[in-house]
Amino acid sequence: MKLDVLAFGAHPDDVELACSGTLLKLISEGKKVGIIDLTKGELGTRGTEFTRQEEAAAASSILGIEVRENLDLGDGTFDLSHKNKLKVIEMIRKYKPTMVLANATHDRHIDHPRAASLVKDAVFLSGLKKIETSLDGTRQEAYRPTSMFHYIQHYHMTPDFVIDVTPFQNKKTESILAYKTQFYNPDHKEDETPISSKRFLRFLDGRAREMGETIGVEFGEGFTSSTPLVYDLKTLL
Numbered sequence: 747m748k749l750d751v752l753a754f755g756a757h758p759d760d761v762e763l764a765c766s767g768t769l770l771k772l773i774s775e776g777k778k779v780g781i782i783d784l785t786k787g788e789l790g791t792r793g794t795e796f797t798r799q800e801e802a803a804a805a806s807s808i809l810g811i812e813v814r815e816n817l818d819l820g821d822g823t824f825d826l827s828h829k830n831k832l833k834v835i836e837m838i839r840k841y842k843p844t845m846v847l848a849n850a851t852h853d854r855h856i857d858h859p860r861a862a863s864l865v866k867d868a869v870f871l872s873g874l875k876k877i878e879t880s881l882d883g884t885r886q887e888a889y890r891p892t893s894m895f896h897y898i899q900h901y902h903m904t905p906d907f908v909i910d911v912t913p914f915q916n917k918k919t920e921s922i923l924a925y926k927t928q929f930y931n932p933d934h935k936e937d938e939t940p941i942s943s944k945r946f947l948r949f950l951d952g953r954a955r956e957m958g959e960t961i962g963v964e965f966g967e968g969f970t971s972s973t974p975l976v977y978d979l980k981t982l983l
Contacts, residue, residue, distance in 0.1 A: 749812060750777040752843035752891075754834070756861035757787040757821065758802040759925045763950065764897035765847055766809055767911025767918040768967050773810050774914070780813040781806065782837050784861055785821040792936040793927030805924040808917060813841070822857060826864055834868035836879045839886040846891045850899040851970065862896055866972060869894050895969040898957075905968025906975060908961045915954060915965040922950070 751772055755761040761769070761781050769779050783802065786795040793801075799816070806814045817833050824830055838846070848865035849858040871877050873890025880886060898905060911918065923929055927936065930944050940946060957966035 749780045749841040749843045751779045751845045752841050753847040754782045754865045756784050756849050756857040758783045758798045759928055760849060762805050762921045764899050765967055766921050767914045768909045769809060770914035770917055771911055779811045780841055781811055783816045784819045786816055786818055787821055789821040791939045792942060797927050801925040805921040808921040808924055830864060831868045831871060832879055834865055835872045836881060838868060838872040839879060839889045840881055842889050844892050846894040848896055851896050852901055854900040858899055895971050898968045903970060906971045908957050908966040908968045910963040911967050912964045
């Protein structure tokens with residue numbers, strides 16, 4: 747299956763929190779979208795790797811994505827080894843996305859910038875013929891996505907561009923709240939964490955409004971690019 751967009755997240759829920767509005771927008775335009783989680787989020791204070799799996803499936807259904815896979819690289823412990831890069835390359839070559847989205851390059855959780863580096867390296871290496879990978883016993887062809895961008899997470903970053911997600915903000919929130927053990931849920935009695943409070947939901951709303959304000963809309967999602975962006979003069983006039 748060839749996808750238009752493949753979004754990577756260090757943990758289940760990273761993608762929903764930071765760029766699911768953009769994914770919903772792309773899906774509404776007929777694009778095929780998938781998500782790859784690098785870990786099961788097993789070190790999270792609340793819930794288990796099994797509840798996270800169930801929640802990720804529920805969120806995926808809400809978003810309407812084509813596929814979701816988990817590489818189980820180890821929450822909090824995965825590194826930038828060649829072995830891990832090959833696992834990411836296998837996913838890139840399997841789905842041949844035109845665009846890749848990945849974690850923030852600088853953030854509060856140590857896994858986020860590490861995931862950003864891992865995916866960035868894999869995107870480049872995936873285009874090299876002498877990097878060999880196979881899927882179900884069949885050697886994969888070299889393939890490099892056309893573009894890669896990083897979504898913005900907890901830390902404030904100045905975006906290189908912002909996407910208007912106003913029509914999709916409610917469904918984005920619904921996909922986030924599918925992670926019932928992780929975010930505010932009055933029926934869940936585990937210890938409160940920084941992301942399980944009402945305050946965190948207000949932060950998410952405020953961040954989306956802040957990003958939207960920069961482009962004159964109600965809600966937005968910001969992205970950064972590690973490579974120069976190309977603009978068509980026709981879009982600027």
